[in-house]
Amino acid sequence: MTPDLPVDVVELIGSVAGVFTTLAFLPQVLQIWRTHSTRDVSLGMYLIFCSGVTLWLVYGLLIGSVPVVVANAVTLALASTILGMKLAWRKGEQAAAEPVV
């Protein structure tokens, strides 16, 4: 089913995919940094995602794959920054959400 594309074109598609799915988290980091607001960002998502990316990093080290290690190290840095900001500003958001009696 797969068309016969030269290997380097196929690898280029994989590399561009890796760059996109890695750097995609940068706009979210910048938005949260600008607004200091994380209410709509799911804590559960980033706890699970950071665990998964950490496992990908371990996997990349075990198979000795530099692209897997580099891509997941950058993704982990960005995703854990989002997780850190979410945890840091969460109390403020909970307090703001509670009705003042």
Place this chain on the structure above:
Amino acid sequence: MTPDLPVDVVELIGSVAGVFTTLAFLPQVLQIWRTHSTRDVSLGMYLIFCSGVTLWLVYGLLIGSVPVVVANAVTLALASTILGMKLAWRKGEQAAAEPVV
């Protein structure tokens, strides 16, 4: 540097990593569905991320890798759901943000 782990243990780590980074988006989908609020979720992130995951899907088809295709098909379904809800409810949020004159 890498310890000698049996191949199936290494592959297990990769599989669990894939399941985590795929299903991580489910809590974000459920939160947005429950709150109908996407203001803090970055539109830029999900535009770039969905493009990247689509490229991973094409890459997986080209190299004939079922795990890459399945993981990225599920991730694309979840991430594009978030993107769709963000686009759908964005106007409402912008209108709410504008001061009433």
